[in-house]
Amino acid sequence: MKIRAPKYEQIAEEIRKRIRDGIYQPKTAIPDQNTLAKEFGVSRMTIKKSLDGLSMAGLIYTRRGDGTYVLGDIPLKIDTNSPAQKHTGLTAELGSRLSSQVIQFTTIMPTEELMEHLKINHDEPVLNIIRLRLVNKEPYVLEHTYMPKKLMPNLNNRVLKHSIYNYLEKDLNLKLGGAYRKIHADFSNNLDIRYLGSQPNDPILEVEQVAWLQNGIPFEYSFSRNKYDTRSYTVLDINPANA
Amino acid sequence: MKIRAPKYEQIAEEIRKRIRDGIYQPKTAIPDQNTLAKEFGVSRMTIKKSLDGLSMAGLIYTRRGDGTYVLGDIPLKIDTNSPAQKHTGLTAELGSRLSSQVIQFTTIMPTEELMEHLKINHDEPVLNIIRLRLVNKEPYVLEHTYMPKKLMPNLNNRVLKHSIYNYLEKDLNLKLGGAYRKIHADFSNNLDIRYLGSQPNDPILEVEQVAWLQNGIPFEYSFSRNKYDTRSYTVLDINPANA
DNA sequence: TAGTGGTCTAGACCACTCG
DNA sequence: GAGTGGTCTAGACCACTAC
Numbered sequence: 001m002k003i004r005a006p007k008y009e010q011i012a013e014e015i016r017k018r019i020r021d022g023i024y025q026p027k028t029a030i031p032d033q034n035t036l037a038k039e040f041g042v043s044r045m046t047i048k049k050s051l052d053g054l055s056m057a058g059l060i061y062t063r064r065g066d067g068t069y070v071l072g073d074i075p076l077k078i079d080t081n082s083p084a085q086k087h088t089g090l091t092a093e094l095g096s097r098l099s100s101q102v103i104q105f106t107t108i109m110p111t112e113e114l115m116e117h118l119k120i121n122h123d124e125p126v127l128n129i130i131r132l133r134l135v136n137k138e139p140y141v142l143e144h145t146y147m148p149k150k151l152m153p154n155l156n157n158r159v160l161k162h163s164i165y166n167y168l169e170k171d172l173n174l175k176l177g178g179a180y181r182k183i184h185a186d187f188s189n190n191l192d193i194r195y196l197g198s199q200p201n202d203p204i205l206e207v208e209q210v211a212w213l214q215n216g217i218p219f220e221y222s223f224s225r226n227k228y229d230t231r232s233y234t235v236l237d238i239n240p241a242n243a
Numbered sequence: 244m245k246i247r248a249p250k251y252e253q254i255a256e257e258i259r260k261r262i263r264d265g266i267y268q269p270k271t272a273i274p275d276q277n278t279l280a281k282e283f284g285v286s287r288m289t290i291k292k293s294l295d296g297l298s299m300a301g302l303i304y305t306r307r308g309d310g311t312y313v314l315g316d317i318p319l320k321i322d323t324n325s326p327a328q329k330h331t332g333l334t335a336e337l338g339s340r341l342s343s344q345v346i347q348f349t350t351i352m353p354t355e356e357l358m359e360h361l362k363i364n365h366d367e368p369v370l371n372i373i374r375l376r377l378v379n380k381e382p383y384v385l386e387h388t389y390m391p392k393k394l395m396p397n398l399n400n401r402v403l404k405h406s407i408y409n410y411l412e413k414d415l416n417l418k419l420g421g422a423y424r425k426i427h428a429d430f431s432n433n434l435d436i437r438y439l440g441s442q443p444n445d446p447i448l449e450v451e452q453v454a455w456l457q458n459g460i461p462f463e464y465s466f467s468r469n470k471y472d473t474r475s476y477t478v479l480d481i482n483p484a485n486a
Numbered sequence: 487t488a489g490t491g492g493t494c495t496a497g498a499c500c501a502c503t504c505g
Numbered sequence: 506g507a508g509t510g511g512t513c514t515a516g517a518c519c520a521c522t523a524c
Contacts, residue, residue: 006493027459032509043495048511058421061457064510065502071459072362074423119315178301178481180317185428185448185471203446203471205428214304214482216270216314228428228446235478238421239457249512275490286514291492307491308521 008049011040015050019059019070026072030060033068058238074236097136102160103195104130107149117210117221118148125149131160132195139196140230145222152219168219179211183233186225196227203228251292254283258293262302262313269315273303276311301481317479340379345403346438347373350392360453360464361391368392374403375438382439383473388465395462411462422454426476429468439470446471 005013015030024030033051037044051068054060062068108128110120118126129145145164147155151174152167159167168174184206188198198204204225211220248256258273267273276294280287294311297303305311351371353363361369372388388407390398394417395410402410411417427449431441441447447468454463 008493034509043497044510045496045513046494049493051510058423061420061459062510063457063503066504066509068510069459071420071455074453074455176482177304177314178479180301181478181480182475183426183448183478184475185446185469187444187446187471201430201444203428203430205426210317212314212317214306216304216312226428228430232425232427233478235424235426235476236421237424239419251512277490286516287491288494288515289513292512294491305491306522309490309523311491 007040007042008046008053011036011042011047012050012053014040015054016059024070026070029067029069056238056240058236098140099134099137100161101132101134102129102157103132104128105157105160110146114146114221118146118218120148127152127155129160130191140226142192142195142225143222144225145220147220148218151217164220174219175214177212177214177216179209182208184208185228192225192227196225198227205231205233207233250283250285251289251296254279254285254290255293255296257283258297259302267313269313272310272312299481299483301479341383342377342380343404344375344377345372345400346375347371348400348403353389357389357464361389361461363391370395370398372403373434383469385434385438385468386465387468388463390463391461394460407463417462418457420455420457420459422452425451427451428471435468435470439468441470448474448476450476 004010015024018024018030030036031039033044033047036047040047051060051062055062058074059071060068061071106128107125110118110122110124110126114120114126115122120126125148127145127147127149129143129147131143131145132139133141133143147164152172154171155164155167165176168176186204186206188196188200188202188204192198192202192204193200196204205228206223206225208223209220210218211222212218247253258267261267261273273279274282276287276290279290283290294303294305298305301317302314303311304314349371350368353361353365353367353369357363357369358365363369368391370388370390370392372386372390374386374388375382376384376386395415397414398407398410408419411419429447429449431439431443431445431447435441435445435447436443439447448471449466449468451466452463453461454465455461
């Protein structure tokens with residue numbers, strides 16, 4: 001079923017493996033692009049494209065006129081947490097350890113705010129969903145989700161108990177384009193206290209999100225509320241400067 | 244002083260301008276790559292590289308076999324906030340509205356945690372700095388920063404009142420490579436209450452960061468504490484899927 | 487089938503680092 | 506000056522969409 005990946009991805013994967021296996025050591029140079037091109041039997045542009053990807057992922061860095069070096073591990077990264085850049089949803093991330101409890105599932109007419117975020121008219125109904133996601137049966141995050149009903153014709157409780165993203169991609173054959181997120185801190189509200197088990201004064205980490213399909217149509221406005229001590233968001237930020 | 248930018252960047256800038264000016268409208272296709280290649284007098288690969296950049300920035304999207312389309316504005320984006328991906332520091336972002344108050348500036352020996360985050364030995368001293376950053380004279384963020392002393396030979400109060408990043412790039416001629424950030428929510432502590440003016444039970448948005456130079460050497464471990472109602476972090480997340 | 491974007495080549499020139 | 510990475514070309518083939 002899986003078509004073969006482009007050469008530059010295969011090569012990137014092989015180099016990634018060599019770094020992982022210690023064949024290419026941190027702080028040391030890897031072979032130059034011409035040598036790699038010969039080794040893999042491809043042109044140098046293809047090698048360059050592989051290296052660009054690894055560079056964006058923070059595994060290597062290049063110095064024009066000098067060489068390409070392996071970048072050591074990032075210290076903070078060892079405590080694994082949810083990357084703020086993610087396109088898969090919680091289900092893919094946590095698999096069978098994740099379960100979901102549907103707290104609310106209604107259809108409403110959009111507020112001004114929802115009309116703006118989802119780019120819809122006042123007469124287009126919106127699904128209003130509240131789900132508690134649990135990891136190993138422990139409350140993990142409380143998700144408030146709004147989606148245009150017209151995009152989700154057969155969304156039902158069975159889907160909500162599993163993955164909305166799978167439903168989008170497998171059943172509706174729609175492709176996720178991207179998301180824009182805002183991360184705040186907030187007080188616990190009554191729902192947080194009731195479902196997440198927060199204490200009244202506990203801080204909450206809230207991730208507000210607008211997500212859209214590949215064609216640019218917004219399909220979800222949501223905010224996810226996490227207990228302050230169970231989750232943090234992580235961001236890797238590579239400086240593309242070559243100046 | 245500024246060398247001319249590569250063609251693909253110049254072209255990307257021109258296309259960006261056309262989108263901004265409404266010459267290329269949201270949801271509509273822009274000219275195909277061959278047409279653009281002719282118009283700009285470059286090869287198609289160069290056009291492709293321009294479009295890749297715009298695609299990563301969330302301005303356009305491409306559909307193989309179909310065309311390239313302009314992606315409309317992202318709703319949440321209108322309230323401007325600090326992008327979680329940033330390489331410039333607060334000074335570049337806020338300019339003259341920003342001022343800094345140095346609360347603490349000492350040299351310490353590293354803890355186990357600092358040795359790990361900064362990848363240094365137990366006998367290498369560390370600068371320990373606490374700064375309150377103010378915007379329009381209002382408390383904005385309380386920054387706790389740790390940096391290896393050997394990397395910052397002449398760091399002084401004058402620098403701390405302005406920009407550490409400028410000092411790095413201009414005075415020391417070092418280049419920022421990247422940063423890894425973890426974003427949490429937390430309770431206010433005594434320093435937050437005293438300097439940020441938090442109430443005792445106010446939530447705090449904390450950004451913990453390890454930053455390194457282009458050669459991979461970590462130069463800063465810091466955590467920045469923000470009042471819950473004055474700042475949020477934003478992340479743009481584009482799905483690179485072509486599957 | 488025609489037209490699109492994605493990949494890849496073989497070579498070229500340039501900018502830069504280092505000895 | 507030798508060697509490196511960054512850019513760019515002119516063309517080719519492929520995968521995919523729409524008709």
